[in-house]
Every structure is written in structure tokens, then in C-alpha cells.
């Protein structure tokens with residue numbers, strides 16, 4: 396089928412609310428490592444990785460080989476029967492995760508994994524109230540949309556009761572108008588006031604992303620989560636770390652994002668990079684929390700042997716290349732290059748990043764810091780012309796998100812930096 400036919404069918408048969416990047420959508424056909432190819436065979440450097448999902452590179456041969464073999468051996472069982480890939484994956488997650496996290500429940504997506512996390516927290520604490528973060532993104536179910544702190548992603552208006560949103564640590568646009576050097580992390584301390592004034596004081600849990608992804612790669616200061624953790628614990632709540640974007644070495648140095656803040660969560664939520672694109676969500680809890688759910692639950696596709704095999708094979712690739720260390724080094728190199736672009740191009744208000752989760756926040760001018768979603772649209776078109784794929788996010792749609800597969804090379808990062816530089820120059 397040619398490109399025009401695919402676009403025609405998309406318009407005719409897919410819900411129009413499914414948005415695409417670019418004025419003229421890109422129809423992709425094939426992938427290999429960090430490269431993607433469209434229907435005309437044009438090659439692109441993929442620096443968004445299927446929204447931080449293709450962690451080990453497109454069509455990585457070891458993963459393809461293992462999942463193909465598993466598909467031909469046993470493709471589906473449901474959670475009613477134990478299988479080797481599922482228990483092996485659960486064991487691996489118990490080994491990789493920090494603290495006492497031990498038992499997993501598998502689903503198909505980050506949304507379901509977040510649903511599961513909130514459900515077990517409510518069951519465990521026998522409480523209903525949930526604390527989330529402004530600018531957070533949690534998925535597309537009714538509960539996940541209510542947890543989300545972006546009006547644009549809550550568009551259905553469906554609401555679940557009992558969720559309150561605390562301040563995030565958006566230092567570039569501090570909600571209190573303060574600066575990091577002297578603010579005393581007021582945003583985190585406000586959690587106490589929020590619980591005291593907007594809840595019964597008895598909360599079930601807090602759920603937050605260590606680095607907000609859709610929110611525009613917002614990286615809290617070193618003491619932020621410790622303050623939040625202590626307040627949440629004081630009020631009897633569980634701490635849930637949503638690692639859907641930050642998991643599996645994406646932030647470098649550690650396997651999971653929250654480890655940068657020295658926090659041991661009660662529950663961790665994973666998806667995206669866990670299985671290199673195969674549908675897989677995991678909710679990992681301490682035994683104490685997991686064991687408190689004594690009722691029946693089932694997920695028809697949860698822990699599917701092919702997806703579990705994909706996850707095991709992906710983790711093996713990441714372990715073999717020592718992803719935490721490699722991503723830390725590559726991330727520092729990338730950030731250095733982006734900071735140089737910041738010096739050159741006035742569109743750039745802020746550059747921030749951790750590991751291979753790098754962001755450029757675009758502004759109308761540096762003084763006002765007014766967000767420029769228009770500049771993001773222009774940069775997208777210019778980078779597309781130069782065959783570089785990037786992502787977008789932020790409350791105002793003005794934050795460029797750059798997240799190549801974790802197997803990217805230093806040379807490819809330099810290639811992307813060159814293309815970004817040329818694209819900014821073309822916008823001037």
C-alpha cells in the first residue's frame with residue numbers, strides 16, 4: 396500500500412482525535428537500530444524512540460529472534476497459568492528494582508499499570524484519597540486522566556473523585572516565583588498544606604513521575620522527593636513511582652529514575668522501555684503491599700509469554716551494554732552539546748536533561764519566557780527536512796523532548812546535534 400492510501404484509510408477509519416506529528420504526517424515502514432525508514436525509503440535518525448519505548452533500538456536482532464521463537468512455541472495463556480517468561484521477568488524486576496519491591500502484576504500498558512498501582516494502594520491502606528502532581532501524565536483511562544495534570548490530556552472531562560494535585564518542581568517556571576538557590580523547595584513543602592486543607596488527612600498514596608515526561612522533562616531538585624516522601628508517610632500514604640518513562644536506565648546511572656533521589660517506593664509502575672515496544676505494563680510492589688490483595692483479579696493478556704520474552708530480551712541487551720553507565724556518559728555529552736546550542740539560538744529558553752531524556756524549552760524571548768509552541772512546530776518541520784525525528788511535550792507544547800534509543804552512539808548524538816543546529820539556524 397502506498398503512503399497516500401495509508402493516509403486516506405487513516406482518515407476514513409481511525410478516530411480523528413488520534414493526533415499526528417507534522418503538517419504532512421510521516422508514514423513509517425521499517426526500522427533498524429536508531430534509524431527509521433518511510434514508505435519512500437527515506438532514512439530518519441530516530442531521537443524519540445517511539446516515545447521513549449524503543450530502548451534497545453528498532454528491530455534489535457536478539458529480541459526479534461527470541462520473540463519470534465516464543466511466538467512459534469506458545470503465544471498466549473492468560474494469567475490463569477504460570478509460564479516461564481512471566482516468572483523469569485518478575486524475578487528480574489525484583490532484582491533490578493530498589494528496596495523491598497518484589498512482586499509484580501503484569502498488564503499491557505502504562506495506563507493499566509497505574510490503575511493497578513492505585514487499586515492496590517487503596518486496598519492496602521483501606522483509604523481512598525490520592526495525591527498526584529500538576530503537569531504529570533498517567534495515561535488515558537478515566538482514573539489515569541484524572542491523575543494527569545494537563546487540561547489538554549483530560550479532554551473527555553471524565554472525573555474520578557478523591558485526587559488532588561500538588562505542585563511539581565518546575566524550576567524554570569516556579570509556581571511561587573522563586574529561584575532554586577533560595578526557595579527552600581517550597582513546592583514540595585506545599586504538599587503538607589494540600590493534604591491538610593484538601594483531604595481528610597488520611598491519604599492512600601502519592602503517585603508521581605521522578606522526571607515528568609509529557610510535562611516536559613521536569614527534573615526536581617535533590618531534596619524534592621525526600622520532602623514529599625516524608626510528608627506522604629506522615630499521613631499514612633504509600634509512595635508510587637511512575638517509571639513508565641524513566642525506567643530501565645533511561646535517566647542513566649541507575650535502572651530507575653527515583654533512585655537519583657534515594658527513595659525506596661512502595662510501588663513502582665513500568666511500561667514503554669521495558670519491552671522495546673511490545674505491549675507490557677508492570678506494577679511492582681513490596682510483598683507486604685502485594686499480599687494485601689486477597690480478592691480475585693485477572694488480566695487476559697497480562698504477562699503474555701511473547702511480551703514477557705521481549706521484556707527479558709530487552710533487559711538482557713541493556714544489561715550487556717551496562718545501560719545505566721553508558722546512558723549517564725552519553726547523556727552528559729548530549730547535554731553539553733545542547734547547552735552550546737542554547738548559547739547560539741535565542742529560541743531556546745532552557746535546556747535540561749538527565750541521561751538520554753533531554754529537553755529544549757522554546758520561548759518567544761528569553762526575558763519574558765513566554766512559551767512558544769509556534770517555534771516548536773517550526774523546529775519540527777525543519778528537523779524533519781533534515782531527517783531527524785524528535786518529540787514534543789510540556790503544558791504549552793513548547794518543550795522539545797529528545798530521547799534516542801539507549802543503544803545510540805556518540806557519533807549519532809553528534810549527528811543529531813548538527814541537525815538541530817542547522818534547523819535552528821534555518822528558523823532565524
Ligand SMILES: Cc1ncc(COP(=O)(O)O)c(C=O)c1O
Nearest residue numbers: 504505506532533534608639640
Ligand atoms: C509517565 C507515564 N505514565 C503512564 C503513561 C501511560 O502509558 P500508556 O500509554 O502505555 O498507557 C505514560 C504514557 O506516555 C507516561 O508517560
